[in-house]
Amino acid sequence: MIKRLFVLLAVAGMAVILIPFVSGNGAGDALNNVAATYVEDAPRDLGTMNIVTAVIVTYRGLDTLGEVLVLFIATAGVGFLLKKRREGDPVQPPSEILSTGGMILMPLIVLFGIYVFSHGHLTPGGGFQGGVIIATAFLLAMLSARRLPIYSGLLTWIESVSGFAYLAVGVLGLVLAGGFLDSRLLPAGRYGSLLSSGTIPLIYTFIGLKVGTELVSILDKLRSNQ
Amino acid sequence: MVSPVYLLVVTIAAVFLVPLADRIGRSYGMSVFYAAIAAAAGLGLFWFLSLRGGAPAQNVFIAGFTGPYAIQLQLGIAESFVIVLVNTVFLLASIVLGGALIKEKAYALTLMLLMLTGINGLVLSRDLFNMFVFMELLSISTYALVAMPRNGQAFSAGFKYMIAGGLASTFFLIGTAFVYRTAGTLHLDYLLRSPELLHGGVGFAALFLVIAALLIELKPFPANGWALDVYQAGHPGVVSIITTAGTGAVLFVLYKLLPLMSVRMLQVLGGAGIVTFVFSNLVAIKQENPGRLLGYSSISQTGLVIAGMVFLRLFGIREIAVYAAVAGGLFLNHLFVKGLMFWLSERVGPRPIREWGVLAGKPLLLFLFGLAVVALSGLPPFPGFWAKWEFLKLLAANGYYPVLGFILAGSLIEVFYLFRWLGYAAVKEDHDTISPAPAVTLPMVAAAILLLAASVFFSGSLSVREPLLRLIPAAGILFYLLEPLPGRVKTVLALAASGSAAVIVLPGLSGLHLVFGIMLLGGSLVQMIAGLGSGGRRRGIYPGMVMMVYSFAGLLVTETALGFFFAWEMMTLASYLLILRGSRSARTPLLYMIFSTGGAFLILAGLITALPAGSLSSAGLGDLVFSGGTAFYLIIAGFLVKAGVVGVHLWLPGFYSEADHDVSPILSSALSKAAVAGLFIFMSLANGTVPGSDMFSVILGWIGGLTAFFGTLMAIYQEDAKRLLAFSSMGQMGYIILAASLMSTIGWTAAIYIAVTHLLFKGIMFLSVGGVVSRLNTTNMYEMGGMIKRMPLSFMTFLIGLIALSGVPPLTGFGGKWLLYSALVGKGWYMLTALALFSSAVAFLYCYRIIHSVFLGQLKTGFRAVKEASVWYLIPQFIFVMLIMIFSMVPRLLIEPISAAVGKLAGPDLLWQGNTVSHALGYWNGTTVMMVTMGVFMVPLVWLLSRVRSIQKVKQFNIVYAAERPDRPETTHYAHNFFAHYTKALGFLSLPLVRRFWEGAGEWISSIAAALRHLYSGNGQTYALQVMLYITVLYLFMR
């Protein structure tokens, strides 16, 4: 009971600390200098329609590299903690309808994922979102297929190579363009076309592949560890 | 220069390459792993050296945009300093972890590299959100690596860590988002342009959450239970990284954010640091598990570093050099020491600290452990010492005396548990062995070497320029390296080293310094000759001995306050090593260390309080300002603790009696004079400038008188010959202090005269008894007896020492007493005169007892064949006997230089007419007294010799016990419990009240610690609750 009281006290304390954010977060009426500059300059300098993508991949590119690494930690951490076990037979095999439907949907979902990460500079979406969509396709397959062999060696390979390629593009930016992770390594191209915005689509492709494979391998490890 | 981006690129590239290389083969993966870390450390070193060489700081913008629009990495001198340190220690820790990593899959290597990436990114980045990302890299990889031992404890510790860490991330993230909302930028340099935006309303709440999150990551007391579990359960290699490199990176982030904070925030944050420092140390005293103990210690050190940089900021200091000297020094010290200690705990394995005696048979490991303990305790010559001095000095200069007091109190507790641990490791022999593991030992040696190198670096930058001071630790290390040589060779080398120090130092001294120089250096040198009398390796004696003699020289030579304190602490350390070597129990060295450190802290507090305003570290002793009084009284109190006056004498009997038989004389006769030297040096520095001197003088006089009385009284009840002499030394110190308190020419002359004669006769007596004891292998007086027959020379010297001690004519002791009583009566202190006279009378009792029980009486059967003591023990005794004889014949030889050195003080001077010295109350001619006494002695002697034929020899054992054999045979020996009858009269005075007081204080502290420990319930949810409540309280304080 005493503990409940303390919990109440702690949550109330947090509320006291957080309340100012409600009252102090009145809707602003203009973008601040940094945001306005991004909105105005990104189309010209980088050629992106999606300003969020410009921020993610270029202006705050180091955050994104870090983010990719954090996901890498998740895979490595799960792999480190959970040793792979021999896969047992599912308790109840999936029904014919489920497995067939899953098999039909899976390539479509993958295709959609590829669309999302390759159009990240034009439309909402990007490497992370695309990667997650691809992973959901595999999740569906894991749930529905009778047997789904996952080649963890291949996954590692795609993961590492695409990660390394991302880093290499970043370093090339440092050597050949303005700085580390500078997407102006390639020309900005025609505004609004698929092959534009410098190296952003390239980077998002690597990220999409990497995120997709990483999530798949996390799912695989958690699955085979029941 | 190389762009700082490459520091990140190197490890990130390795992150992606390791899994690929590992597919080819284990060793390829490991090679990539080590190559990347080594490259990072190398880059750090390269940058640090170039930036120190004057290269400009580097600012790199990601993606080529400038200003607030892109993330900026900064590499200045401060960043490079942290980077070289954390990467180096990370490399060493990875080597320690090598054995464990090779058994894991490549994932472990990747996680380690990601951890390092996070650490380096945190140091370089100038963007708030970017720091968050790197902090998550560091935290999440750590969460996973904590599980490395793969046992239940590690898993539950890891999960608790995730809960607390998750909360910290939550706060950081909300805070960062709203910092952006308020200030419109995340770039630190642009935030710094208008920090006031973050001092009120939403801005404050946002900044508060960021700071609170950082503080939680730094494990403040008491919201840190999860961290302790991690320290206890994690692999020591991983944990060492968390507490050194990981903590270092977060500390550096806090350093970067300091300019954003308001004064109120800084004050509360500094307070949180101090609370953490004091209470973590307090809780640590009840801890038996080495990992957890190191955890408490790490947390306390982190708290101190936080306090260090926060208070510096609060004092408005902007120079990076000062932050480097204080926070940098403390951190560097912590970094290498904690690395070393955690790795050592990996070597020792899962043993509670009481069983660390396994190290006793391993000289290298024990040396490394000792080095770590000494460095962590803030003793010289290690960086922690210099940093603490600078920090405390700034606190005193800004009037933060309570903080100063808390830090010293916390440090004292720290000294207690660390040296207790060292005692377990050094004294208790354990026959278990630990197998060799070079992969762990080599990094430890490397850390030790780096720590020593850093010590040289720091001591240089803080202007202890007197070369002799630097020789003190160097001499210790040199003699440690010479340890494999035979004992006698080392004695000769030590004599040569000490002798040359004396030859170099003494001609440069004058006045009181010269008198004490001759006493300390000459006295030690002569008595060191006795070392030749013992065979064998004699491990562990000479490093301490030579360091001690060099510290004596340093104390007298140095002209700066810092130099004096440095030499003083080195002397404490050296003498600790000597008693640690000789003592049979762990208790005596520990007691000595606690009281000595306590005394040293009083001196330290006094010195920094007396430093003139705005002074550099090199402030001279002559510049000290004592007009406030407090500083002076603190310093004197410190010397009194070291002198072992009544009330704080608990350490004294063991310390003077338990060392090796050739070392005890030096400790008891020479080292004890170091406190006297300090007393006189500072009393003459402050003479006339201290307010309230009269009261001081009376109090000091009574302290001296009571010490003389109680020391003497306790001496008469001892069964152990060396302990008896030890208490006798305490009594003599009392006389010296009493005489010194008079503050007059005659009083000071008397004090120093007694000091010199005490040195001589106590040296003789200790050496003589040492010679006897080394033959008989017992120190119990009732087991001895009749040694006059077997050791006539020892008896003769002892008798002369005894007569000198007792203060009867014609030997030197009389002169001391005569001067003392004259001065006391002259001052009008009749009560104290009576007390001193009474004590002298009591002293006869123990004098009689020891000579009777040891040398007279019956020779025991077992000791019929013992030989005279070694000639090497006798030589120093005879040198001292000769000196006593000369000074007795011609007292002027001794008294005149002393009174010249004392100079003109209050009261009448001594007047000389030939060999007659006189003053207002009377006169004394030592030469005539000697002649008359010899005459009085010779007449009966001649008469007795003429009657020699009628002596009847009494055979031994012509007494018979009837039928009964007593249970404890010694109780029937009349030398046992010799003065039982006096117990009835005076016994109540010798009840162990003082001991009970200190033990009570100890138990009280220990029960507080025990109660506080229960905060750490082990429940992950409770820990999370504590974190939240802590943040709430912090908010209420900071608002």
Add this chain to the structure above:
Amino acid sequence: MIHAVTATGIILILTGLWCMLTRKHIIRIIIGFSIIDTGIHIMIVSTGYIRNRTAPILDHAVGLQGAADKVVDPVPSALVLTAIVIGLAVTALMLSYAVKLYRRKRTLDINNYAELKW
């Protein structure tokens, strides 16, 4: 409007904290964390909002001219993406720990994992 979104975020955070501090089941504690994460994400997104403006994607509907007056702040959207990914990584690791803990003691009651203390 915007106050309400921020307030929703805070209510979610407090709910998550309550859940985390009172539930004994480790999986529920992890769920508590996810709720907190969601709350944070909502709060972050709310900081960039400007009334009557659209997403910062400059397609033909928005146009390049005067775009800065038509769109909301893109930075919080970028930040929240990173936050989501980090939350995912933490959740994955927590679940892995839960698996390991369960396998040791066959229980997920957090009170059973307090063997280290003091």
